[in-house]
Amino acid sequence: MDKNKTKVLMVNGCIRGRESRTWRLAEVFLREMRGIGEGIFDYTQLDLAQMPLKPLTGEFFEERQRFLEKNDRTHPRFDLARQFAQADRILVAAPFWDLSIPAILKLYIENISLDGITFGCNANGMYGMCRARDMLFFTTRGGFYGNGPMEQGARYLKALCEMFGIPEFRCICAEGMDFEPEREEELMAHAVEEAKEAGRVYWC
Ligand SMILES: Cc1cc2nc3c(=O)[nH]c(=O)nc-3n(C[C@H](O)[C@H](O)[C@H](O)COP(=O)(O)O)c2cc1C
Incomplete structure (x- = not known):
């Protein structure tokens, strides 16, 4: 990692791989921002569906409490939290599931939300x-x-x-997307344009 480069962290919570419409939006953005920002940033992508993320239960939870005490x-179990806290720009891609986000993204959040690394508490x-200036979802x-x-x-x-x-x-x-599948392209078009434009101006 080059210290002078902007650290961009992409948290990919898309489950359906190349079928994912959400990832398609993210890719449109990435293509634009990569072209314009070439050489000025370090890009790290976490594909959550491929990672052995664990929920905070049983011994995994107890161990965390002991470290905090x-x-x-x-x-190293706190590496993900440190990586998130030190990123300059955060990107997140995830479909809308059960009125919110898929469980793998929640698992990731559970693992990075850490008093003393990503947030602190006082009176x-x-x-x-965290040092990131923004999150683009x-x-x-x-x-x-x-x-x-x-x-x-x-x-x-x-x-x-x-x-x-x-x-x-x-x-x-x-x-x-599922309510009117025959209009999918039409309904995606606005977001695709928005993603493209966001990529174009990302480094401004
Ligand atoms: C497990 C699951 C839960 C979902 N929950 C909702 C929901 O609560 N509301 C909704 O409008 N769509 C829901 N959807 C539909 C997705 O939001 C929609 O298909 C989305 O475009 C999927 O994104 P993707 O193509 O990136 O996978 C759900 C789909 C799945 C597979």
Whole structure:
């Protein structure tokens, strides 16, 4: 890793591989931003579906508590949290599942949310410890939710950004993918353009 380069972290929570419409949006963005930013950034992609992420249960949970009690955050199990905290720009791609995000993305979040690495606590409450200036979230949804209360995916990630101290959050999304499958391309078109434009101006 070159210290002078911007560290871009892509957290890929898409499950359906090349079939994923969400990943298609992310790829449109990546193509643009890579072309313009060539040589100025280091890119790391975490394909969550291929990673052995574990939930915080049983001994895995107890071990974490013991490290925190000893104020020891050096163990490799905290590497993902450190990587997230040290990224300059965060990208997340994940479909809308069960009104929010797939469990693999929640598992990842469970593993990176760590007092003393990604956020801290004091008498005034919680404060963020991440250095990223922004999180850009790509998603597609089967139905139409807009900004309504049933939409708990982008809303949740935006709240996490606040907790982690990441000042900017933006969601690029296409809706109605399964509701009106015959209109898929039409419904994707706006988000594809938005993703392209976001890639074009990413380094401005
Ligand atoms: C397990 C599962 C849960 C889903 N839950 C919802 C949901 O709650 N609301 C919705 O509108 N669509 C839901 N969908 C549909 C997806 O949001 C939609 O198909 C999306 O475009 C999938 O993204 P992908 O093509 O990137 O995999 C769900 C799909 C799956 C497979």
